[in-house]
Amino acid sequence: MTSADNRRILDYLRQHQPQMVTDLQRFIELESPTSHKPAVDAFGAALADELRGLGGELETISKAEVGDVLRARWNPGAGGVVILSHMDTVWDVGTVAGRPTRIDGDRIYGVGSMDMKGGIVIALWALRALRELTLFPTQPITYLLNSDEETGSRHSSAEIETEALAHDVVFVTEPPQDGKYKTQRKGTGHYTITAKGRAAHSGADHARGINAIAELAHQVLAVQAMTDYSIGTTANVGVISGGTRPNVVPAQAQIEINTRATTRVNQRSIHEKIMSLQPRHPEAELIIEHGGGVPPMERTPQIAALFKQAQTLAAEMGIALDEGSTGGGSDGNKTAALGVPTLDGMGIVGDGGHAINEYGEISSLSERAAIMAAMLRERLQV
Numbered sequence: 001m002t003s004a005d006n007r008r009i010l011d012y013l014r015q016h017q018p019q020m021v022t023d024l025q026r027f028i029e030l031e032s033p034t035s036h037k038p039a040v041d042a043f044g045a046a047l048a049d050e051l052r053g054l055g056g057e058l059e060t061i062s063k064a065e066v067g068d069v070l071r072a073r074w075n076p077g078a079g080g081v082v083i084l085s086h087m088d089t090v091w092d093v094g095t096v097a098g099r100p101t102r103i104d105g106d107r108i109y110g111v112g113s114m115d116m117k118g119g120i121v122i123a124l125w126a127l128r129a130l131r132e133l134t135l136f137p138t139q140p141i142t143y144l145l146n147s148d149e150e151t152g153s154r155h156s157s158a159e160i161e162t163e164a165l166a167h168d169v170v171f172v173t174e175p176p177q178d179g180k181y182k183t184q185r186k187g188t189g190h191y192t193i194t195a196k197g198r199a200a201h202s203g204a205d206h207a208r209g210i211n212a213i214a215e216l217a218h219q220v221l222a223v224q225a226m227t228d229y230s231i232g233t234t235a236n237v238g239v240i241s242g243g244t245r246p247n248v249v250p251a252q253a254q255i256e257i258n259t260r261a262t263t264r265v266n267q268r269s270i271h272e273k274i275m276s277l278q279p280r281h282p283e284a285e286l287i288i289e290h291g292g293g294v295p296p297m298e299r300t301p302q303i304a305a306l307f308k309q310a311q312t313l314a315a316e317m318g319i320a321l322d323e324g325s326t327g328g329g330s331d332g333n334k335t336a337a338l339g340v341p342t343l344d345g346m347g348i349v350g351d352g353g354h355a356i357n358e359y360g361e362i363s364s365l366s367e368r369a370a371i372m373a374a375m376l377r378e379r380l381q382v
Helices: 005-013 017-029 037-053 115-134 157-166 210-225 264-275 301-316 332-339 362-379
Strands: 057-061 071-072 079-085 103-104 107-108 142-145 169-172 181-185 185-197 236-242 250-262 284-293 323-327 357-362
Touching: 005 071, 005 115, 005 362, 017 037, 017 107, 017 115, 017 362, 037 057, 037 071, 037 115, 037 142, 071 157, 079 115, 079 332, 079 362, 103 169, 107 115, 107 157, 115 142, 115 357, 142 157, 157 323, 157 332, 169 332, 169 362, 185 264, 185 301, 185 332, 210 236, 210 250, 250 264, 250 284, 250 362, 264 284, 284 332, 301 362
Parallel strands: 079 142, 079 169, 181 323
Antiparallel strands: 057 071, 071 142, 103 107, 107 357, 185 250, 185 284, 236 250
């Protein structure tokens, strides 16, 4: 692909940036919290119309508990590129009414604007630019939009993994980290530890009781001590509960733990440490449950090379692009762990994800869509 083609793509998208903003405003107002299937499906229906208009062969994959998954294909076949986005947000229906979308300079404020409706706009317009400029590749492209990423993609992991393995590379439209594409993400782990002791009257029979909260106090300190910032491993006890009344020695208490690790070796190490914890009191009992998580997205030579391609193409269009890492997980963790080269953070530049000040940078819509379009052409060797 020539530099002139790249410039044509960028010029086209900059000319159509107002329409990109209009689309983003419309998508924000189509609220789609993970827990509200009808709302997610309504947003999905709007996106289905967009995908059909772009010539995609559309399939709706029904889901009973969450919104349906959308899959669009161009030039079906083996190999090629799969683009991953998620339609769900963390914001309840009705949030937009209290906090309407607004534009302030180069920023568009709105719930889900950055995470990740801006990323969906970027992917759609990258495909539109290629189509309108007669630069669309002849090799396979699949666009998969899932509906439960914010709760771990439990209901859509099978589709994500199947599509990743069927393609050569994966592009993920999560927002970048401080404007940087993500070539490394920490893996996550979720654990619950329940301590069982023995109830007793706190005054008349205190010595007979086994205090489950006291037992867990020792375990909390043990878990927190597993954090090692030098290797990027963290363990966080985020929830604690237990007991019934102040005058009763508590018979049961529970903590919930979240871990993060940069490599699978380190993730396995902290997993083994948590699962091997033993009760401090000889008569107390610990029940340790692993609630799942995602593996780390490690920066492999293949991922580094994929980013270098994007950086080079961006430079040809006069756009500076750097790479970074983050402690948060995404669907990209899953695809990278399968050994499929994955480039994450290809969405809208912004800040405030999951927060009331969430915004996206308007100027990044055209620029990031241009990079994605150029990468589709480059990877598919048109």
